[in-house]
Amino acid sequence: MTSETHVLSGDDLLAQLAALDNPHRLRIVAALASGGRNYVSQLARDLGISRPLLHLHLQKLEAAGLVSSQLELSQDGKALNYFAVTDFKLELSPALIATAAQTLSTPE
Amino acid sequence: MTSETHVLSGDDLLAQLAALDNPHRLRIVAALASGGRNYVSQLARDLGISRPLLHLHLQKLEAAGLVSSQLELSQDGKALNYFAVTDFKLELSPALIATAAQTLSTPE
DNA sequence: GTCACATGTCAACTAATGTTGACACATGAC
DNA sequence: GTCATGTGTCAACATTAGTTGACATGTGAC
Numbered sequence: 001m002t003s004e005t006h007v008l009s010g011d012d013l014l015a016q017l018a019a020l021d022n023p024h025r026l027r028i029v030a031a032l033a034s035g036g037r038n039y040v041s042q043l044a045r046d047l048g049i050s051r052p053l054l055h056l057h058l059q060k061l062e063a064a065g066l067v068s069s070q071l072e073l074s075q076d077g078k079a080l081n082y083f084a085v086t087d088f089k090l091e092l093s094p095a096l097i098a099t100a101a102q103t104l105s106t107p108e
Numbered sequence: 109m110t111s112e113t114h115v116l117s118g119d120d121l122l123a124q125l126a127a128l129d130n131p132h133r134l135r136i137v138a139a140l141a142s143g144g145r146n147y148v149s150q151l152a153r154d155l156g157i158s159r160p161l162l163h164l165h166l167q168k169l170e171a172a173g174l175v176s177s178q179l180e181l182s183q184d185g186k187a188l189n190y191f192a193v194t195d196f197k198l199e200l201s202p203a204l205i206a207t208a209a210q211t212l213s214t215p216e
Numbered sequence: 217g218t219c220a221c222a223t224g225t226c227a228a229c230t231a232a233t234g235t236t237g238a239c240a241c242a243t244g245a246c
Numbered sequence: 247g248t249c250a251t252g253t254g255t256c257a258a259c260a261t262t263a264g265t266t267g268a269c270a271t272g273t274g275a276c
Contacts, residue, residue, distance in 0.1 A: 030209035033202035094141035101138035
């Protein structure tokens, strides 16, 4: 195995920040962290938001690697898409940002 | 002295995330972290963005407590507004978010 | 006075994001 | 078959954020 620490690119950092910069998405992460894994419709009911909206937010969180999904079949045959939070750990400091900003791909 | 650690509110966390969720603002923090304090017009030239735009971004960063400003007079009498980065340190994890999300003030 | 530099602010436009409601599809229970 | 549950997607609208250019202010040097 490699002992190499994954170096966060500026774009990845930005994607993670963008994913967390939203009260709904903070609550989604919080709900999954506290209550454990859950499937979309149930989570929408728990949080009191519409399913399409939750779906889009989960999509953004998953694209940033902060949550993961797994499609399963319930005993009565329904397809349930379970989401769980990744145990990410992001150390945000001026030094880290200075490093990550060097690999930002924003032309102008 | 108190050994109390400052507890981050959900709204403060969200403000800091919102402040960093932008390529320009990441570059601003990076420039101040690497090159030290700087005043608005010079920083705008260094980064290649317009001064009004930089002003708005600095405003948002300062509101989140990530940078601080200090108005000074140059030797030839010009008023220079110097900005410096705060040495913030934000440990972003599911557990922290679960805690902070409890104090989010977003009604609906 | 004019010029060059610094500061900030404002309205107006563009671009990105969030949100909703309706749609289509599949399954088991009745 | 119908109903209730689950899945996803899409166009359309509402809201927010980003960006620009012009404006007003101040100073010292010439």
